[in-house]
Amino acid sequence: MLKITNEVMKRLKKISSPIKRARYVHKEVNKKLSALFQDPVVQKHISCRKGCSACCHTQVSVSDDEAALLAKLVQNGLKIDLKKLKDQSRVSKSASLWYSLPFERRACVFLDENKECSVYNDRPAVCRTNHVIGDPQNCSTQDGEVRSVQLLNTFEADMAIMAGFGSCKENGALPNMLLDLLSKSSDDKLNETLSPQRSLSEVFKEM
Template identity: 30%
Template sequence: MRSDDATTSAPTFGEMLATSGILERASAATREVIAGASASVAEHARVHLKVVSCDACTATKACCHLKTRAYLHEAVAIVARLRREDRDTPELRRALKQAAHYMETVAQVKHERPCVFLDAGERCTIYDDRPSVCGTHFVSSPATECARRTGNISALRSPAAEQAPSQIEEQFVPRAGLRRLDRHYSGALPRMVLICLEAWDRRDYVTFLAERCLPAAHRFAQITR
């Protein structure tokens, strides 16, 4: 078989993820991390007589205006949802591109832009498939404090959950047959989702993802140092 014939018969990125079960495992892994962190923080709050303010937050979603990292294994679950709900549109891709550029070029202290996945009512439209970082950070201080950059915030953290995404990524990469890079396949949330959308129907996704994700990882690391 000629090499071009082999390429034509190879599965696309999306097909490979679905038929191999990798997509389902990646989505489940992120949900388990979030569920574990939520349970751990809730128990810590109970023991120390604190309240997890996020559980009943109705304040402006300032946490959804921050620079947000996403790993490729988290982006694939988001993209699968977007495609399933017919939300992969030129308008969305333009919004992702603009948000990614802003997140990769504006300093951390000056970054104030709502997540592209918030709706008009400030509700997350990918909530069940959100990246682990969005579901593993909590506060016990009043939720309104989070809306101010100088707010007096008392964070509740789950150290184990913070390490989990990179560990999951290390398993995801070889399972998906991707190239090893000198960094994780990660970067700004909108950038990783955009790259994943662009890779979904490609058969040369191994090369495409390596060439796109490495610069994305470097840019995000540089701006968040």
């Protein structure tokens, strides 16, 4: 298994762009998962379906490469709820505080009105390996309680994810990592998604 991690890390050292690094890791994770899903038994027992967004209300960790990729999507015009992102960033390092937030305020800022991921092709690596076996009702944290769920064994994909995290300078909770990059950004396109007259820094001061 460590061979996978070493091979991915070796390749990542040759890639200078954080966005390209993130997408390379995602590609490797997808490759490992694709092979796993060739098994009809696996296909039969996975209960995750499109529109099932229970895990999109839980804490998610990203690498700084992945945060850069997501920030770039926002800079390119993808609209998100920045107030919600900031609220989440205040509690994302504590499980008890996170689950004290109202259910809808815990929804990922990339979850759209149809309960689908608006950045599905660029979603974090850890989101890609969340495949539940069993009753999906246990995935819900709407009442603030976290229940035990059985996940598909994705060891090979996990090794690729480990390489991605190990190759970065910083990893952390998605809200914190993304907010940090957005608050530092001076990209004109990002400012336009907020207001044509006000800068990003002005908006963050008001939150």
